[in-house]
Amino acid sequence: MPTPGYTREIPQRYRLEANKCKNCGKISFPPRLVCPYCGARNFEPTKLSDTGKIVTFTTIRVAPGRYAAYVPYSIAIIELNDGVKITTQVVDCKPEDLEIGKAVRIIFRKMYPEGKTGIICYGYKAVLI
Amino acid sequence: MRDVYIIGVGMTKFGELWDKSLRDIFVESALSAMDDAGVDHIESMFVGSMTPGLFVGQEHIGALMADYLGAAPVPAVRVESACCSGGMALRLGFFEIASGNSDIVLVGGVEKMTDSADVTAALATAADQEYEVYHGITFPGLYALIARAHMARYGTTREQLASVSVKNHHNGSLNPRAQFQNEVTKEQVINATLIADPLTILDSSPVSDGAACAILVSEKYLKKPAVKIIGSGAATDRIALHQRDDITELRAVKVSAERAYRMAGIGPENIDFAEVHDCFSIAELCIIEELGFVEKGKSGPFIESGNTMLEGKIPVNTSGGLKAKGHPVGATGIAQVVEVVEQLKGTAGKRQLKNIHIGLTHNMGGSGASSVVHILKLVE
Numbered sequence: 001m002p003t004p005g006y007t008r009e010i011p012q013r014y015r016l017e018a019n020k021c022k023n024c025g026k027i028s029f030p031p032r033l034v035c036p037y038c039g040a041r042n043f044e045p046t047k048l049s050d051t052g053k054i055v056t057f058t059t060i061r062v063a064p065g066r067y068a069a070y071v072p073y074s075i076a077i078i079e080l081n082d083g084v085k086i087t088t089q090v091v092d093c094k095p096e097d098l099e100i101g102k103a104v105r106i107i108f109r110k111m112y113p114e115g116k117t118g119i120i121c122y123g124y125k126a127v128l129i
Numbered sequence: 130m131r132d133v134y135i136i137g138v139g140m141t142k143f144g145e146l147w148d149k150s151l152r153d154i155f156v157e158s159a160l161s162a163m164d165d166a167g168v169d170h171i172e173s174m175f176v177g178s179m180t181p182g183l184f185v186g187q188e189h190i191g192a193l194m195a196d197y198l199g200a201a202p203v204p205a206v207r208v209e210s211a212c213c214s215g216g217m218a219l220r221l222g223f224f225e226i227a228s229g230n231s232d233i234v235l236v237g238g239v240e241k242m243t244d245s246a247d248v249t250a251a252l253a254t255a256a257d258q259e260y261e262v263y264h265g266i267t268f269p270g271l272y273a274l275i276a277r278a279h280m281a282r283y284g285t286t287r288e289q290l291a292s293v294s295v296k297n298h299h300n301g302s303l304n305p306r307a308q309f310q311n312e313v314t315k316e317q318v319i320n321a322t323l324i325a326d327p328l329t330i331l332d333s334s335p336v337s338d339g340a341a342c343a344i345l346v347s348e349k350y351l352k353k354p355a356v357k358i359i360g361s362g363a364a365t366d367r368i369a370l371h372q373r374d375d376i377t378e379l380r381a382v383k384v385s386a387e388r389a390y391r392m393a394g395i396g397p398e399n400i401d402f403a404e405v406h407d408c409f410s411i412a413e414l415c416i417i418e419e420l421g422f423v424e425k426g427k428s429g430p431f432i433e434s435g436n437t438m439l440e441g442k443i444p445v446n447t448s449g450g451l452k453a454k455g456h457p458v459g460a461t462g463i464a465q466v467v468e469v470v471e472q473l474k475g476t477a478g479k480r481q482l483k484n485i486h487i488g489l490t491h492n493m494g495g496s497g498a499s500s501v502v503h504i505l506k507l508v509e
Contacts (some may be wrong), residue, residue, distance in 0.1 A: 059323075061322075061323050064247055085372065087261050088261070111265075
Protein backbone atom coordinates (compact mmCIF):
# COMPACT_ATOMS: atom_id res chain seq x y z
CA MET A 1 0.00 0.00 0.00
CA PRO A 2 1.42 3.46 -0.83
CA THR A 3 1.68 4.44 2.80
CA PRO A 4 4.16 7.05 4.07
CA GLY A 5 6.54 4.12 4.57
CA TYR A 6 6.36 3.15 0.92
CA THR A 7 6.77 6.75 -0.22
CA ARG A 8 9.86 7.19 1.96
CA GLU A 9 11.61 4.28 0.23
CA ILE A 10 10.97 5.54 -3.33
CA PRO A 11 14.37 7.25 -3.79
CA GLN A 12 16.10 3.93 -3.05
CA ARG A 13 13.67 1.54 -4.75
CA TYR A 14 13.16 3.58 -7.92
CA ARG A 15 16.47 5.43 -8.28
CA LEU A 16 19.07 3.53 -6.19
CA GLU A 17 19.91 6.68 -4.22
CA ALA A 18 22.60 6.13 -1.59
CA ASN A 19 24.94 8.24 0.50
CA LYS A 20 28.71 8.40 0.56
CA CYS A 21 30.65 9.07 3.74
CA LYS A 22 32.68 12.28 3.48
CA ASN A 23 35.21 10.86 5.92
CA CYS A 24 35.97 7.33 4.68
CA GLY A 25 34.35 7.38 1.23
CA LYS A 26 32.31 4.20 1.80
CA ILE A 27 28.80 4.11 0.32
CA SER A 28 25.77 3.22 2.45
CA PHE A 29 22.61 1.84 0.86
CA PRO A 30 20.08 2.69 2.13
CA PRO A 31 21.43 6.03 3.36
CA ARG A 32 22.23 6.10 7.09
CA LEU A 33 22.73 8.80 9.70
CA VAL A 34 25.93 7.20 11.01
CA CYS A 35 28.59 5.58 8.81
CA PRO A 36 28.82 1.90 9.87
CA TYR A 37 32.49 1.80 8.77
CA CYS A 38 33.97 4.86 10.52
CA GLY A 39 31.21 6.40 12.67
CA ALA A 40 31.23 9.75 10.85
CA ARG A 41 27.96 11.64 10.34
CA ASN A 42 28.61 13.69 7.20
CA PHE A 43 27.55 12.29 3.83
CA GLU A 44 27.02 13.39 0.26
CA PRO A 45 24.32 11.92 -2.03
CA THR A 46 25.33 9.40 -4.67
CA LYS A 47 23.73 6.76 -6.89
CA LEU A 48 24.56 3.07 -6.93
CA SER A 49 26.18 1.43 -9.93
CA ASP A 50 23.54 -0.46 -11.92
CA THR A 51 25.80 -3.38 -12.82
CA GLY A 52 27.47 -6.02 -10.71
CA LYS A 53 27.94 -9.75 -10.18
CA ILE A 54 26.27 -12.58 -8.29
CA VAL A 55 27.86 -13.34 -4.88
CA THR A 56 25.43 -16.12 -3.90
CA PHE A 57 21.90 -17.14 -4.91
CA THR A 58 18.91 -19.35 -4.20
CA THR A 59 15.51 -20.18 -5.62
CA ILE A 60 12.60 -19.54 -3.28
CA ARG A 61 9.98 -22.31 -3.47
CA VAL A 62 7.92 -21.47 -0.36
CA ALA A 63 7.08 -17.78 0.06
CA PRO A 64 4.98 -15.64 2.41
CA GLY A 65 1.58 -14.27 1.31
CA ARG A 66 2.63 -11.39 -0.92
CA TYR A 67 4.99 -13.53 -3.01
CA ALA A 68 3.22 -16.90 -2.72
CA ALA A 69 1.83 -16.71 -6.26
CA TYR A 70 5.27 -16.06 -7.78
CA VAL A 71 7.18 -19.21 -6.71
CA PRO A 72 9.60 -20.45 -7.79
CA TYR A 73 11.66 -17.27 -8.12
CA SER A 74 15.39 -16.68 -7.81
CA ILE A 75 17.07 -14.30 -5.39
CA ALA A 76 20.72 -13.32 -5.23
CA ILE A 77 23.06 -11.16 -3.27
CA ILE A 78 24.64 -8.90 -5.89
CA GLU A 79 27.90 -7.04 -5.44
CA LEU A 80 27.60 -3.88 -7.52
CA ASN A 81 30.63 -2.43 -9.28
CA ASP A 82 30.96 0.24 -6.56
CA GLY A 83 31.32 -2.49 -3.91
CA VAL A 84 27.83 -2.16 -2.41
CA LYS A 85 25.92 -5.42 -1.94
CA ILE A 86 22.12 -5.77 -2.28
CA THR A 87 19.58 -8.60 -2.09
CA THR A 88 17.31 -8.77 -5.12
CA GLN A 89 15.40 -11.09 -7.43
CA VAL A 90 17.09 -12.23 -10.63
CA VAL A 91 14.46 -12.40 -13.38
CA ASP A 92 13.98 -13.22 -17.09
CA CYS A 93 16.04 -16.40 -16.69
CA LYS A 94 15.73 -19.95 -15.38
CA PRO A 95 16.95 -20.89 -11.89
CA GLU A 96 19.61 -23.12 -13.45
CA ASP A 97 21.06 -20.16 -15.42
CA LEU A 98 22.35 -18.54 -12.22
CA GLU A 99 26.01 -18.95 -11.23
CA ILE A 100 28.25 -17.25 -8.71
CA GLY A 101 30.24 -14.55 -10.49
CA LYS A 102 27.79 -14.01 -13.38
CA ALA A 103 27.29 -10.37 -14.41
CA VAL A 104 23.92 -8.67 -13.90
CA ARG A 105 22.24 -5.33 -14.57
CA ILE A 106 19.78 -3.75 -12.11
CA ILE A 107 16.43 -2.81 -13.65
CA PHE A 108 13.15 -1.18 -12.52
CA ARG A 109 10.29 -3.68 -12.16
CA LYS A 110 6.91 -4.39 -10.61
CA MET A 111 7.26 -6.16 -7.26
CA TYR A 112 3.76 -7.27 -6.18
CA PRO A 113 0.19 -5.94 -5.89
CA GLU A 114 -0.54 -4.80 -2.34
CA GLY A 115 -3.74 -5.37 -0.38
CA LYS A 116 -7.32 -5.80 -1.56
CA THR A 117 -7.12 -2.97 -4.08
CA GLY A 118 -4.05 -4.46 -5.74
CA ILE A 119 -2.00 -1.27 -5.81
CA ILE A 120 1.27 -2.11 -7.52
CA CYS A 121 4.54 -1.78 -5.59
CA TYR A 122 7.73 -1.26 -7.58
CA GLY A 123 11.42 -1.76 -7.02
CA TYR A 124 14.68 -3.02 -8.45
CA LYS A 125 15.44 -6.49 -9.78
CA ALA A 126 18.40 -7.93 -11.68
CA VAL A 127 18.78 -9.52 -15.11
CA LEU A 128 21.74 -11.48 -16.42
CA ILE A 129 23.89 -9.67 -18.99
CA MET B 130 29.47 -9.73 40.33
CA ARG B 131 27.88 -12.49 42.40
CA ASP B 132 27.87 -16.15 41.34
CA VAL B 133 24.69 -17.38 39.61
CA TYR B 134 23.40 -20.96 39.69
CA ILE B 135 20.64 -22.87 37.89
CA ILE B 136 18.85 -25.09 40.42
CA GLY B 137 15.87 -26.24 38.36
CA VAL B 138 14.66 -26.56 34.77
CA GLY B 139 11.46 -27.56 33.03
CA MET B 140 9.92 -27.63 29.59
CA THR B 141 6.84 -28.79 27.73
CA LYS B 142 6.98 -31.29 24.95
CA PHE B 143 7.69 -29.41 21.71
CA GLY B 144 5.37 -29.84 18.74
CA GLU B 145 1.83 -29.07 17.62
CA LEU B 146 0.19 -28.44 21.01
CA TRP B 147 -3.25 -27.55 19.67
CA ASP B 148 -5.09 -28.30 22.92
CA LYS B 149 -2.99 -25.84 24.95
CA SER B 150 -2.74 -22.03 24.87
CA LEU B 151 0.29 -19.73 24.96
CA ARG B 152 -0.22 -19.06 28.67
CA ASP B 153 -0.90 -22.74 29.45
CA ILE B 154 2.37 -23.95 28.00
CA PHE B 155 4.39 -21.23 29.70
CA VAL B 156 2.87 -21.90 33.13
CA GLU B 157 3.27 -25.67 32.66
CA SER B 158 7.00 -25.26 32.02
CA ALA B 159 7.42 -22.68 34.81
CA LEU B 160 5.77 -24.95 37.40
CA SER B 161 7.87 -27.85 36.21
CA ALA B 162 11.06 -25.76 36.69
CA MET B 163 9.94 -24.55 40.13
CA ASP B 164 9.11 -28.12 41.20
CA ASP B 165 12.48 -29.32 39.90
CA ALA B 166 14.17 -26.56 41.93
CA GLY B 167 11.98 -27.18 44.98
CA VAL B 168 11.06 -23.50 45.32
CA ASP B 169 7.66 -21.94 45.96
CA HIS B 170 8.35 -18.31 45.09
CA ILE B 171 10.38 -16.12 42.73
CA GLU B 172 11.48 -12.50 42.97
CA SER B 173 11.39 -11.54 39.29
CA MET B 174 10.96 -13.02 35.82
CA PHE B 175 12.21 -12.60 32.26
CA VAL B 176 10.22 -14.21 29.44
CA GLY B 177 11.72 -14.62 25.97
CA SER B 178 9.19 -14.54 23.15
CA MET B 179 9.82 -13.46 19.57
CA THR B 180 6.49 -12.31 18.24
CA PRO B 181 3.42 -13.50 20.15
CA GLY B 182 1.65 -10.44 18.73
CA LEU B 183 1.89 -11.85 15.20
CA PHE B 184 1.52 -15.52 16.15
CA VAL B 185 -1.50 -15.28 18.46
CA GLY B 186 -2.32 -11.55 18.77
CA GLN B 187 -1.03 -11.27 22.34
CA GLU B 188 1.56 -8.82 23.66
CA HIS B 189 2.34 -7.80 27.27
CA ILE B 190 3.71 -11.28 27.89
CA GLY B 191 5.62 -10.46 31.09
CA ALA B 192 2.52 -9.40 32.98
CA LEU B 193 0.33 -12.12 31.46
CA MET B 194 2.68 -14.90 32.51
CA ALA B 195 3.32 -13.49 35.99
CA ASP B 196 -0.45 -13.26 36.48
CA TYR B 197 -1.22 -16.82 35.32
CA LEU B 198 1.75 -18.22 37.24
CA GLY B 199 0.25 -16.66 40.37
CA ALA B 200 3.46 -14.69 40.79
CA ALA B 201 2.14 -11.12 40.52
CA PRO B 202 3.21 -8.59 41.75
CA VAL B 203 6.77 -9.70 40.86
CA PRO B 204 8.49 -7.58 38.22
CA ALA B 205 8.21 -9.38 34.88
CA VAL B 206 9.20 -8.39 31.38
CA ARG B 207 9.25 -9.94 27.92
CA VAL B 208 12.63 -10.08 26.21
CA GLU B 209 12.85 -9.98 22.42
CA SER B 210 15.81 -10.64 20.15
CA ALA B 211 14.10 -12.65 17.38
CA CYS B 212 15.05 -16.35 17.65
CA CYS B 213 17.46 -15.71 20.55
CA SER B 214 14.83 -14.09 22.78
CA GLY B 215 15.12 -17.03 25.19
CA GLY B 216 18.92 -16.87 25.45
CA MET B 217 18.72 -13.13 26.04
CA ALA B 218 16.11 -13.67 28.79
CA LEU B 219 18.59 -16.01 30.48
CA ARG B 220 21.31 -13.36 30.18
CA LEU B 221 19.11 -10.68 31.77
CA GLY B 222 18.15 -13.08 34.57
CA PHE B 223 21.85 -13.84 35.07
CA PHE B 224 22.64 -10.14 35.54
CA GLU B 225 19.58 -9.67 37.78
CA ILE B 226 21.13 -12.16 40.23
CA ALA B 227 24.77 -11.20 39.62
CA SER B 228 23.99 -7.56 40.34
CA GLY B 229 22.45 -8.39 43.71
CA ASN B 230 19.00 -7.15 42.77
CA SER B 231 17.28 -10.54 43.22
CA ASP B 232 18.20 -13.88 44.81
CA ILE B 233 15.77 -16.10 42.87
CA VAL B 234 14.68 -15.45 39.29
CA LEU B 235 12.59 -17.36 36.76
CA VAL B 236 13.81 -17.13 33.17
CA GLY B 237 11.74 -18.66 30.42
CA GLY B 238 10.83 -18.70 26.79
CA VAL B 239 7.60 -19.42 24.95
CA GLU B 240 6.16 -19.41 21.44
CA LYS B 241 2.86 -20.61 19.98
CA MET B 242 3.43 -20.84 16.24
CA THR B 243 0.84 -23.34 15.00
CA ASP B 244 -2.38 -21.47 15.77
CA SER B 245 -3.05 -19.71 12.45
CA ALA B 246 -0.51 -17.07 11.53
CA ASP B 247 1.44 -16.68 8.25
CA VAL B 248 4.50 -18.16 9.96
CA THR B 249 6.95 -17.45 7.12
CA ALA B 250 5.93 -13.78 7.13
CA ALA B 251 6.04 -13.55 10.94
CA LEU B 252 9.54 -15.05 11.12
CA ALA B 253 10.69 -12.79 8.28
CA THR B 254 10.19 -9.78 10.57
CA ALA B 255 13.59 -10.73 12.03
CA ALA B 256 15.22 -9.78 8.71
CA ASP B 257 15.45 -6.30 7.15
CA GLN B 258 11.84 -5.65 6.07
CA GLU B 259 12.66 -2.93 3.55
CA TYR B 260 15.83 -4.28 1.94
CA GLU B 261 15.54 -8.07 2.24
CA VAL B 262 11.93 -9.15 2.83
CA TYR B 263 10.49 -6.59 0.36
CA HIS B 264 12.39 -8.42 -2.37
CA GLY B 265 10.89 -11.79 -1.48
CA ILE B 266 13.58 -13.36 0.70
CA THR B 267 12.57 -15.81 3.45
CA PHE B 268 14.55 -17.32 6.32
CA PRO B 269 15.17 -20.58 4.48
CA GLY B 270 16.24 -18.32 1.60
CA LEU B 271 18.76 -16.40 3.70
CA TYR B 272 20.35 -19.59 5.01
CA ALA B 273 20.33 -21.01 1.48
CA LEU B 274 22.37 -17.96 0.40
CA ILE B 275 24.84 -18.73 3.19
CA ALA B 276 24.89 -22.44 2.26
CA ARG B 277 25.61 -21.75 -1.42
CA ALA B 278 28.44 -19.36 -0.50
CA HIS B 279 29.92 -21.85 2.02
CA MET B 280 29.78 -24.67 -0.52
CA ALA B 281 31.44 -22.53 -3.20
CA ARG B 282 34.15 -21.16 -0.91
CA TYR B 283 35.05 -24.23 1.14
CA GLY B 284 33.85 -27.17 -0.93
CA THR B 285 31.20 -28.08 1.62
CA THR B 286 28.97 -30.76 0.10
CA ARG B 287 25.24 -31.41 -0.01
CA GLU B 288 25.89 -34.68 1.87
CA GLN B 289 27.75 -32.86 4.66
CA LEU B 290 24.77 -30.55 5.17
CA ALA B 291 22.48 -33.58 5.32
CA SER B 292 24.64 -35.25 7.96
CA VAL B 293 23.59 -32.51 10.43
CA SER B 294 19.92 -33.42 10.03
CA VAL B 295 20.67 -37.16 10.21
CA LYS B 296 22.56 -36.70 13.50
CA ASN B 297 19.98 -34.38 15.03
CA HIS B 298 17.08 -36.67 14.11
CA HIS B 299 18.96 -39.58 15.67
CA ASN B 300 19.40 -37.59 18.90
CA GLY B 301 15.76 -36.49 18.74
CA SER B 302 14.71 -40.13 18.51
CA LEU B 303 16.17 -40.52 22.03
CA ASN B 304 14.40 -37.45 23.44
CA PRO B 305 10.80 -37.99 24.57
CA ARG B 306 10.08 -34.24 24.42
CA ALA B 307 11.27 -33.84 20.81
CA GLN B 308 8.78 -32.89 18.11
CA PHE B 309 10.30 -35.46 15.74
CA GLN B 310 11.46 -38.76 17.22
CA ASN B 311 12.17 -40.47 13.92
CA GLU B 312 15.47 -41.17 12.21
CA VAL B 313 16.14 -39.84 8.70
CA THR B 314 18.76 -40.85 6.13
CA LYS B 315 21.05 -38.63 4.08
CA GLU B 316 19.14 -39.66 0.96
CA GLN B 317 15.82 -38.65 2.53
CA VAL B 318 17.24 -35.23 3.49
CA ILE B 319 18.73 -34.56 0.04
CA ASN B 320 15.67 -35.79 -1.88
CA ALA B 321 13.08 -34.06 0.31
CA THR B 322 11.01 -31.14 -1.01
CA LEU B 323 13.19 -28.16 -1.86
CA ILE B 324 12.34 -25.04 0.16
CA ALA B 325 15.14 -22.72 -1.00
CA ASP B 326 17.85 -24.37 -3.10
CA PRO B 327 19.98 -26.12 -1.97
CA LEU B 328 18.04 -26.51 1.32
CA THR B 329 15.15 -28.96 1.63
CA ILE B 330 12.41 -29.28 4.23
CA LEU B 331 14.66 -31.77 6.09
CA ASP B 332 17.44 -29.16 6.36
CA SER B 333 14.94 -26.89 8.13
CA SER B 334 13.75 -26.66 11.72
CA PRO B 335 9.97 -27.06 12.07
CA VAL B 336 7.15 -24.76 13.14
CA SER B 337 6.54 -25.57 16.81
CA ASP B 338 4.72 -24.73 20.00
CA GLY B 339 6.56 -24.98 23.28
CA ALA B 340 7.89 -23.39 26.43
CA ALA B 341 10.89 -23.85 28.71
CA CYS B 342 11.95 -22.31 32.03
CA ALA B 343 14.88 -22.29 34.44
CA ILE B 344 15.26 -21.11 38.04
CA LEU B 345 18.37 -19.00 38.72
CA VAL B 346 19.57 -18.30 42.24
CA SER B 347 22.34 -16.64 44.19
CA GLU B 348 24.38 -18.44 46.86
CA LYS B 349 21.50 -17.77 49.28
CA TYR B 350 19.22 -20.39 47.66
CA LEU B 351 21.93 -22.71 46.28
CA LYS B 352 21.14 -26.44 46.44
CA LYS B 353 23.69 -28.93 45.10
CA PRO B 354 24.08 -30.45 42.62
CA ALA B 355 23.54 -27.25 40.68
CA VAL B 356 24.82 -25.77 37.45
CA LYS B 357 26.83 -22.58 37.63
CA ILE B 358 26.71 -20.03 34.80
CA ILE B 359 30.43 -19.35 34.36
CA GLY B 360 30.22 -17.35 31.13
CA SER B 361 27.70 -15.16 29.31
CA GLY B 362 28.39 -13.29 26.07
CA ALA B 363 26.20 -11.50 23.55
CA ALA B 364 26.87 -9.61 20.31
CA THR B 365 25.22 -8.12 17.24
CA ASP B 366 26.03 -7.83 13.54
CA ARG B 367 24.65 -6.03 10.47
CA ILE B 368 20.99 -7.07 10.26
CA ALA B 369 20.90 -7.58 6.48
CA LEU B 370 22.95 -10.57 5.38
CA HIS B 371 24.09 -8.79 2.20
CA GLN B 372 25.66 -5.96 4.21
CA ARG B 373 28.24 -8.25 5.82
CA ASP B 374 31.72 -8.38 4.35
CA ASP B 375 31.76 -12.18 4.33
CA ILE B 376 28.45 -14.01 3.75
CA THR B 377 29.82 -17.22 5.31
CA GLU B 378 30.91 -15.55 8.54
CA LEU B 379 28.61 -15.19 11.58
CA ARG B 380 30.56 -12.48 13.35
CA ALA B 381 28.06 -12.04 16.18
CA VAL B 382 28.44 -15.73 17.02
CA LYS B 383 32.23 -15.46 17.09
CA VAL B 384 32.24 -12.31 19.23
CA SER B 385 29.55 -13.53 21.67
CA ALA B 386 31.51 -16.77 22.12
CA GLU B 387 34.79 -14.91 22.69
CA ARG B 388 33.08 -12.82 25.38
CA ALA B 389 31.61 -15.88 27.11
CA TYR B 390 34.96 -17.74 26.98
CA ARG B 391 36.72 -14.69 28.43
CA MET B 392 34.27 -14.44 31.34
CA ALA B 393 34.65 -18.17 32.02
CA GLY B 394 38.42 -18.02 31.68
CA ILE B 395 38.42 -21.02 29.32
CA GLY B 396 38.51 -21.72 25.58
CA PRO B 397 36.65 -23.92 23.12
CA GLU B 398 39.01 -26.82 23.93
CA ASN B 399 37.47 -26.95 27.43
CA ILE B 400 33.88 -27.41 26.23
CA ASP B 401 32.66 -31.01 26.55
CA PHE B 402 29.40 -30.62 24.56
CA ALA B 403 27.11 -27.94 23.16
CA GLU B 404 23.57 -27.08 22.17
CA VAL B 405 23.70 -24.75 19.15
CA HIS B 406 21.17 -22.90 16.99
CA ASP B 407 20.68 -25.28 14.03
CA CYS B 408 17.65 -23.49 12.56
CA PHE B 409 18.92 -24.85 9.22
CA SER B 410 21.59 -27.51 8.65
CA ILE B 411 24.08 -24.94 7.28
CA ALA B 412 23.74 -22.91 10.49
CA GLU B 413 25.21 -25.74 12.58
CA LEU B 414 28.23 -25.89 10.28
CA CYS B 415 28.91 -22.15 10.45
CA ILE B 416 28.27 -21.99 14.21
CA ILE B 417 30.72 -24.72 15.23
CA GLU B 418 33.36 -22.87 13.20
CA GLU B 419 32.64 -19.56 14.93
CA LEU B 420 32.57 -21.22 18.37
CA GLY B 421 36.09 -22.48 17.67
CA PHE B 422 35.30 -26.22 17.70
CA VAL B 423 36.78 -26.56 14.21
CA GLU B 424 38.79 -24.38 11.84
CA LYS B 425 36.87 -22.01 9.53
CA GLY B 426 35.68 -23.83 6.42
CA LYS B 427 36.34 -27.32 7.79
CA SER B 428 33.03 -28.02 9.54
CA GLY B 429 31.67 -30.16 6.69
CA PRO B 430 34.24 -32.97 6.93
CA PHE B 431 34.36 -32.55 10.75
CA ILE B 432 30.62 -33.24 11.09
CA GLU B 433 30.52 -35.90 8.39
CA SER B 434 33.19 -37.96 10.16
CA GLY B 435 31.13 -38.12 13.36
CA ASN B 436 32.95 -35.68 15.65
CA THR B 437 29.68 -34.06 16.79
CA MET B 438 27.69 -37.25 17.35
CA LEU B 439 26.77 -38.49 20.85
CA GLU B 440 29.92 -40.60 21.00
CA GLY B 441 32.06 -38.07 19.13
CA LYS B 442 34.83 -35.70 20.21
CA ILE B 443 32.41 -32.86 20.96
CA PRO B 444 28.73 -33.85 20.89
CA VAL B 445 26.51 -31.09 19.43
CA ASN B 446 22.75 -30.87 19.87
CA THR B 447 22.30 -33.99 21.97
CA SER B 448 18.65 -32.96 22.43
CA GLY B 449 17.96 -33.28 18.71
CA GLY B 450 18.59 -29.57 18.24
CA LEU B 451 16.13 -27.20 16.67
CA LYS B 452 15.80 -29.60 13.75
CA ALA B 453 14.31 -32.56 15.62
CA LYS B 454 13.45 -31.28 19.09
CA GLY B 455 11.50 -28.40 17.50
CA HIS B 456 11.95 -24.63 17.36
CA PRO B 457 9.28 -22.59 19.15
CA VAL B 458 11.51 -19.59 18.57
CA GLY B 459 11.29 -17.75 21.91
CA ALA B 460 11.57 -21.01 23.90
CA THR B 461 14.62 -22.39 22.09
CA GLY B 462 17.33 -20.56 24.06
CA ILE B 463 15.97 -21.85 27.37
CA ALA B 464 15.29 -25.36 26.06
CA GLN B 465 19.01 -25.53 25.19
CA VAL B 466 19.77 -24.77 28.84
CA VAL B 467 17.34 -27.50 29.95
CA GLU B 468 19.28 -30.03 27.86
CA VAL B 469 22.71 -28.92 29.10
CA VAL B 470 21.57 -28.94 32.75
CA GLU B 471 20.04 -32.40 32.42
CA GLN B 472 23.16 -33.75 30.71
CA LEU B 473 25.41 -32.28 33.43
CA LYS B 474 23.20 -33.72 36.18
CA GLY B 475 23.08 -37.10 34.47
CA THR B 476 19.32 -37.21 33.88
CA ALA B 477 19.31 -37.16 30.06
CA GLY B 478 18.11 -40.74 29.71
CA LYS B 479 18.99 -42.65 26.54
CA ARG B 480 21.07 -39.80 25.14
CA GLN B 481 23.13 -39.30 28.33
CA LEU B 482 26.77 -38.37 27.75
CA LYS B 483 29.58 -39.63 29.99
CA ASN B 484 32.45 -37.76 31.67
CA ILE B 485 31.17 -34.24 31.02
CA HIS B 486 31.75 -31.18 33.17
CA ILE B 487 31.21 -28.08 31.03
CA GLY B 488 28.50 -27.44 28.40
CA LEU B 489 27.81 -24.50 26.10
CA THR B 490 24.56 -23.06 24.76
CA HIS B 491 24.45 -20.93 21.62
CA ASN B 492 21.26 -19.12 20.53
CA MET B 493 21.01 -16.61 17.66
CA GLY B 494 18.52 -14.25 16.05
CA GLY B 495 17.67 -13.72 12.40
CA SER B 496 20.42 -14.62 9.95
CA GLY B 497 22.90 -14.11 12.80
CA ALA B 498 22.41 -10.41 13.58
CA SER B 499 22.20 -11.24 17.28
CA SER B 500 23.81 -14.05 19.21
CA VAL B 501 24.14 -15.13 22.82
CA VAL B 502 26.39 -17.80 24.33
CA HIS B 503 26.36 -19.25 27.84
CA ILE B 504 28.84 -21.62 29.44
CA LEU B 505 27.54 -23.89 32.18
CA LYS B 506 29.48 -25.97 34.71
CA LEU B 507 28.33 -28.65 37.14
CA VAL B 508 28.80 -27.83 40.84
CA GLU B 509 28.60 -30.84 43.14
